[in-house]
Amino acid sequence: MTAALLPSDPTRLGAYTVTGRLGEGGQGVVYLGADASGRQVAIKLLRAQLSGDTKARSRFIRELSAAERVPGFCTAPVIDADVAGDQPYIVSEFVPGPALQDVTCPLPEPELLRLAIGTATALAAVHQAGIVHRDFKPANVIMGPGGARVIDFGIARVLDSDVTMTSQVVGTPAYMAPEQLAAGPIGPAADLFAWGLTMVFAATGRRAFAGDSVPSVMNAILHGVPDLSGLPPWLGGLVAACLEKDPRRRPTAVQALLHLLGAPPGTPQGDVQTLLTQGASAATRHGAPPFQAAPGRVPSRGVPPLAAIGVVLGVLANSLTASGVNLALPTIQRDLGARVAGLAWVANAYLLGLALSVVAGGWLADRFGRKKLFVIGTAACAVATLLAVLSPSIGVLITLRGVAGVAAGLALPAGLGLVREAFSGVRLIVVTGVWGAVAGSTTLAGVFAAWPVLEQVTWRFVFVLPAVLGVLAAVIVLAAGRESRGDANASLSPPGMIFLSAALFVLTFAIARVQYSAGVVTGVLLAGAALLVGIFWIVESQIRRGRPPVLLASPSLPAAIGLTAIGFAGLNGLYLLLAIYLQVVGGESPLGAAVATLPMTLAYVVGAAIAAAVGGRVGPRPPLVIGLLLTMAAAFGLSLAGTHFSYVSVVPWLPAAGLGLGLVIPTAAAAVLGHAPVRLGGAAAGLHQGGQLLGGAVGTSVFYALALPRDLTPFWNTGPTLVTGMHTQLVVIGAIMLVTAAFAVFVRRPEA
Structure with missing residues (x-):
């Protein structure tokens, strides 16, 4: 009254x-x-x-x-x-x-x-x-x-x-x-x-x-x-x-x-x-009978299992195109007469396009529809990837790779937003376990899928399989998925979303440059990224009258995003350093190096399966802590590899590395999505994908730049120098995993 x-x-x-x-x-x-x-x-x-x-x-x-x-x-x-x-x-x-x-x-x-x-x-x-x-x-x-x-x-x-x-x-x-x-x-x-x-x-x-x-x-x-x-x-x-x-x-x-x-x-x-x-x-059902039994099972939305398969195929398509192109760079240089700098942009254009759109993609998916953004983004990425087959010059190829990255940035968070909307609890952990297994093993899958094509036909057909998988993923989600929207304005304001996207783009650009130049320009870019993050926080605080953004208010969700970044930094860094070591010191071919790292990849899939099986019962902390400690032990063990190559000294540590990262990455993904309200699922997935992108960039650029000598002219005669640099970076990776294990306590079990 x-x-x-x-x-x-x-x-x-x-x-x-x-x-x-x-x-x-x-x-x-x-x-x-x-x-x-x-x-x-x-x-x-x-x-x-x-x-x-x-x-x-x-x-x-x-x-x-x-x-x-x-x-x-x-x-x-x-x-x-x-x-x-x-x-x-x-x-x-x-x-x-x-x-x-x-x-x-x-x-x-x-x-x-x-x-x-x-x-x-x-x-x-x-x-x-x-x-x-x-x-x-x-x-x-x-x-x-x-x-x-x-x-x-x-x-x-x-x-x-x-x-x-x-x-x-x-x-x-x-x-x-x-x-x-x-x-x-x-x-x-x-x-x-x-x-x-x-x-x-x-x-x-x-x-x-x-x-x-x-x-x-x-x-x-x-x-x-x-x-x-x-x-x-x-x-x-x-x-x-x-x-x-x-x-x-x-x-x-x-x-x-x-x-x-x-x-x-x-x-x-x-x-x-x-x-x-x-x-x-x-x-709110006025006049309803007092006892009306519900069905024995609560129905799912749309056809979640089939739609989830479409989302996983989309992740696989986007990952394969990246790993396949990296393998094809030498033949692209020969065929198109490109310079080394141009080749770098072929690889980085996709990452920069992804960085530009991935945060906005999640926000737009919540606003306009997750199914719609996933289908549009996946289809556009498939078209750009397929057009790359016809690239007449390195410039056209770089442009198409950038377009594919922007499209993937729209699709990936929308797909994870659909997963968050369709699943919860243990089922969400199982689905993210499958997602983690796919996302973590596509580097090796790209090698096996691309190498026969490169050997027998031409680098151009490396793009065909990812394009076909992308089209298939778009069709499946279009047919089986159910449209859902969230509350975009409750997650990030439009100005805040723009500044955060700009910060992620500039930071990714700075990290990518480290591989080729760590000079003043890179320092300015890093400072600029920090300034943009500061502006983002000020803008959000002003718009929300002193309150932090909803998604960042609880420590669990940003901690899980940070663990995702660290997990992918370790994953990409270990794969990269091992591939170089096996080829330069061990004398393996690219395909031989991929086969040699197979125990790590298989153990990663096993770790993801374990994370999916036990995460619902024990919560996220045990898999995260155990996984980080296993990865730490593997990094320290691999750092003992010397200039006299012996696969016997390397192979015992590969299952530990794969198992550890297989526990960490899917568990962190489930924690991000589980702690995000369903109505903010797209925006949370965008932040998660941004963390994955930054971690992957650090693993492939920073560790690469710090491990290899600056003068790469006598590349194949730099075994001792390479081993020294690789030893240092593996110790750094191990130390990061050890320190991060202490912060896993901030990731608690989602309530539902």
Whole structure:
């Protein structure tokens, strides 16, 4: 119920007109307001003491950024906020209607079922975004005209920390979990305990743990038995499970939702996004029968397995064209009469095109459609690759390689965005394991696919197989995929996206130049890239009023992107250094070097399979740490190789290197996509692909430049110098892996 404003109340906050009071508590005052278009909003103005507390404000900004990621399933999502001014406030969607605590209870069973489904759906959505509500109670459930809506999610953690327990009314501790009252670790299970208490209130009109004072209520929650009399049978067992003292024995929000939708016990959760859609629909289905069993399995969106095959084929096509062209450079030089500098641009044009578009590709995919961007980008890359067959000069070939890179930058994040939209949980880990196996083994696949063509026909046909695979991938996704969009503006602003894309392009250009020149120009480029990143951060902070970009607010997602970059730097660096060593010191042909590294590639595929099999059970940290340590050991072991070639001294370390990187790269990819909300999947995939691009560039350019002597004229007589440089770079790779293993602790398990 709206009350009149007091003389001390503001009449305007930022761009919003304040029209009345909705409520007040120890945390702040909630006002009814309106934006410039007249849309009503709820504005929570924080208490003055919070605005002067630097640590509290910093915590508040982090929690607010997480809350913005929550999709709008049975919630009143955050619309805007200002945390930079003297009066911090949060703007959320206004839901007309009374709070559950003001509604006459018990509710009729049909309405009780819809309330249970709606609130369980809301908590599942909150937990999928990686946050915990921490203040779920009847006062934070609004009985709106379209069904129950949960409010105040993601903010309570910061606000409650500044309010003493004794200053709160009985209603707050009455809906706290035992671990919350005991000041223990608080996770999603605490919300399920509060949900169970709220369902008891809705079903009976009383509290599950009685008491006439705050201490007595707290003691009952910590040590007493809940009173569940009066609960209908379909709800009583679930509520009893939610009110277990041990949080490990409580169901998750997804499991509770499956039960309420009528799924048989043990039903796999399937696609969480589809489950949330089902829950939101059931919660707003007026007049529906109270007990309507859902199918035993939650249906997937579109035809995810077939669409995923198309995405993997697209990744394979884009990777094969890069590895095949690198192998063909000597014959291209001979056929087209190109200079060495021109050959460098044949390889780098694709990378620079990719760097220019990959961040924008993810953002555009969320805005205009992931399926559409994947099909357009993959088809355009295939056409440009096929036209390269007819290149009459090195300049035309370079141009077509750049166009193919730009097109691939549109396609790759859109494809991973489709994967994020179609899969979740264990299924997402399995799919990213397949993706990691393909992405990591295409260097060798490119060698085997291209070498017979180079030997028997001409370098031009190296482009045919990637072009055919690209067309096939586009057709499969066009036929089997289901279009999905995200919320582009919630991830990056348009100016921020432009500056970040420019920074990635300049940084990639600087890294690529290191292979040929590490002079002043490269230093200027690196400084320019750092400046562009700084401008990006300032622009995003200004547009978001002091808050970091949503995707970078939690440490897990940027940490996983960093691990992706380091993993690909190690992968490309080890492959490159081994290939040069095997050819220069070991006297192997390019094909012989590829065969010699086969144990590493096969072990990589095994590592990716293991990551897919165990990641859902143990979380990302064990595979990441073990994988990084295995790669470290392999790099240190390979650094012992000397000028007198012996394959026996090299081969024992190859499986360790492959297995380690096979654990790291797919696990990091699953962590990036798993921590990204579905609605931001394309943008997150773009950042992930950007990290992969930078890591790969470092592996193929920086390690190459630092390992080889500057004067390459007597290249095949530089064995001792090469071994010295290679030894140093392998030690550097090992040290990087060791240090990075310590940072893997920042990557936690996605909630859903």
